[in-house]
Amino acid sequence: MFKGTNITYKVVDHSYIVLTNKYFKNISPNPGQKGKRITGRVVDPTDSPLIGVNVVVEGTTSGTITDQNGQYSLENVPDNANLLFSYVGYLPRTIKTGNETLLNVILEEDTKRLDEVVVVGYGTQKRINLTGAVQNITSQDLIKRNVGNTSTALQGLIPGVSVVQSSGRPGADGGNITIRGTGSLNSSTSPLILIDGVEGDINNVDMNAIESVSILKDAASASIYGSRASNGVVLVTTKRAQGEGVKVSYNGYVGLNTPTSMPDPVNAIEYMEAVNVARANADMDPQYSEDILNIYRTQGADNINYYDTDWRKAVIKNTALVHNHSVSLSGGSKMFHVFANGGYYYQDGQISNNTYSRMTLRLNTDAQLTKWLKVGLDVNIRQSKATNPCLDSPESIINKALTFTPVFSGVNNDGSWGFGQNGDNPIAVSKVAGVATGVTPELGIKGFVLLQPFKGFEALASYSSRKVEYKSDSFINPYDTYENGVFKTTYPANGNSKYEGWSQTITNQFNAQASYETNILRNYLKILAGMQTEELTNRGFSASRKGFEFEGFEELNHGDISTASNAGTRNEWAMMSYFARVNYAFADRYLLELNGRWDASSRFMKGHRWGFFPSFSVGWRISEESFFLPAKKWVDNLKIRASYGTLGNQDIILGGNPVYFPYAASIASGYGYWFDKKEGTGVAQTQVANEKISWEKSTQFNAGIDAALLNSRLSVNFDYYIRNINNMLQQFPIPMYVGLSSPWENAGSMRNNGWDLSVSWRDRIGNVGYHITGNLSDVKNEVTNLYGNEYIDTQIIREGLPLRSWYGYVSDGYFQTQEEIDASPVYGGNKENIKPGYIRYKDISGPDGKPDGEINDYDRTVIGNPYARYEFSLNLGAEWKGFDFTVFLQGVGKRDILYTEAGARPFYVGRTIFKNQLDYWTPENRNAEFPLLLIDGSGNNPNNIVSDFWIKSGAYLRMKNMVVGYTLPKKILSKLHIDNLRIYASAQNLFTICSAYKGYDPENSVDRGSFYPVMQTFTFGVDIRF
Known part of the structure; x- marks a missing residue:
């Protein structure tokens, strides 16, 4: 291996190679530099030599590495130079040289690392x-x-x-x-x-x-x-x-929220002019005469006969209050310890009667009763409260505030409520139509016993119970509407109503485990085994009535009994598990881990309940090998690792709700039957059973590398993985004459493969410490087998494609002339309905897979991927003399957003138009962002069918967070008996760079009809510790 080199070696303990002094000469002395020769020995506190310690003249590239005896020799060391001694697992040490030529050094273990x-x-x-x-x-x-x-x-x-x-x-x-x-x-x-x-x-x-x-x-x-x-x-x-003693801390902030972005609706004149243009494009008469338009232009709206309602301004607040407070106490004695934390969080919403508050209390206690016996009790209490307008959701109210036409009346001059759109007035709905309150109390208790009878052995038993309730209460108050001073209607027309609901979920868990670890002659072994049981019970009920005659009498029993309605639910679920793990390491160099878990779930029938989920992983710390010594100057730690294992999934979700008995035939009440010429009520089967279904299974391979370089200032972590999901639970279509829903079946597979990369650098220049961390990851998804199934709508689930890919037509710009229309296939086949300015679609296929001169379903294809690719972040920070500054950037490199509702369709469902949509096609504006303006905002318009024209890039870069803080000097705080005091200001979601439609957040992959904008937040806070 070393043939032909000037490197000599010898074998030590029959296990590794140690390079000798012939190699450990100066690695890269500065050319022409003159100085003295310094030699010495580097040892640990037990006087054992440290092999491979980096010895560097600070500020230069001149350095060497200690040999197998811990000795080093460094040539041409300038006078008064600083020598830096560094070694993985030990604290670095810098020594200023004087006249000495012999310098022996002791490095202390960095026990934390x-x-x-x-x-x-x-x-x-x-x-x-x-x-x-x-x-x-x-x-x-x-x-x-x-x-x-x-x-x-x-x-x-x-x-x-x-x-x-x-x-x-x-x-x-x-x-x-x-x-x-x-x-x-x-x-x-x-x-x-x-x-x-x-x-x-x-x-x-x-x-x-x-x-x-x-x-x-x-x-x-x-x-x-x-x-x-x-x-x-x-x-x-x-x-x-x-430890002992008592420590108290407080961290709190107060701030303001404001929406990051929202679409910008037009005013009344812009709206009426756009309506007339759209009607003219459809060969229809104007809806608003020039006389009306001139009144608006010259006199403006009088809010009696002529309205120009800024719904967005009237409904949505510019700013809303947010504040958070947290107090912690930590203390104890040699025997008893307690940590207590209490928190309060409050956020005001962007519309009226829309708030959220949360109170938390956590108490973690433990007592060391003997040297071998420790017990503990943890208590967690939480109560949150949310208020919302009860007649409509906050998202729907905001949507209406953005899309209601400005010529609707909002609030009349006399303070009465305007008619809005057929009585629906989002201003009144948010302010006076009633408030829905949801309160969620939670109580969690966990107790544990830890036994440590002899060195290396631990036995732990714990029991926990968590109870979460939800109590909802709402009362709808109708309001009267007026227009032109005349009463129009009461909204809602069906009068007042009351709703109450309650649900409770209790989860109990018992865990028992034991472990033993030992380290003999650099052989580390740890064995863990245990069992766990878990059971969940969920139940709830709800009731409602209408027709409350007397104001202030809002309990359910005061409503009309003939309108009474009630419902109740109960679900149960349980699991039993056994698990084991073995960890082995030789000299912290060769690493092995084996895991196994056996699960049984009540979600499956007997005979199919048990699943075994094993895994194994290996690692090799190459940096601990003797042949790696020459690289120790630059690479402090280098580890490669690989793993393979199987996991399961049983949590079927249908319509947003968990399915607790997917194997069983579902039975529902409320079905009628005829007997003796009379109709009776009874129950009926609604779904086909399948007793053989079992776990979804996921097999995963992972390979990674971890590296620390340049005295651990630079760290790099990289992982590549393949994740195969098999036996996916799905429902296959069955003939309609069966009259039942399809059973669940284990049929389907999918693959995710991708990589994760994290790179960080941490260093100090004089009094300035700084750090930079960058993260980048990507994942690709593919449906690999559906066993003949296929799901097609706006999104498609098909073998060989990413899950739920956007599916539609491929656009080819606009038709610019009638001649282009006459020479091209058109959607629907009727060219009389197509005009210049309409979107042109490509004929890409037909029944035989070739273009057929028609635009129909055969021309639909994959037009985008809703899932994010290349997610990235960059965290920058610096500290200087008590000041600290951090900036956090985050974003997505690739994602496709589909716009299908108000963001894409002016006048969608009879609503308004946004200002960016005024950039529509005309003979003078042939490269407009939007096609020919039409009054029909429905899907019947050929421009509005799902196509890649309405796919926009969801890639974005967002300044997610910026914080500036200052920590007061210790010499000032000590006089105040304060350990630490930091004041700070922060900003969230400062700006976003993206190409999505204005007003829509690129973090969402679809233009939803109703949404609640993400907040931009500015806060000021203090962190103090005693």
């Missing part, structure tokens, strides 16, 4: 020994984002984890989390979220109470959770008290 652990399934592991795709986030990473919920704070922090915030509605503005693409056709695609080992909602945890968040992305790290982990796992660990 050596022993840094990451939370994994049912335990922890040293980061250096991880073989799966696991990434960790600290509480500070989250808190500094200054957002109202944890899911949104995760956005962009970890490659391969997609977080989409589709709404800014108070209480519903959390991000939808997916890990490494969508994982099922009909089952849940959300990851399993565990908070201290108990399933919960990540948004209901105060970020100041979080210690860390671990993301398990591959099968090797997640298979210990078996069928619950098909879509990855998010492990949230809350804080626990450490």
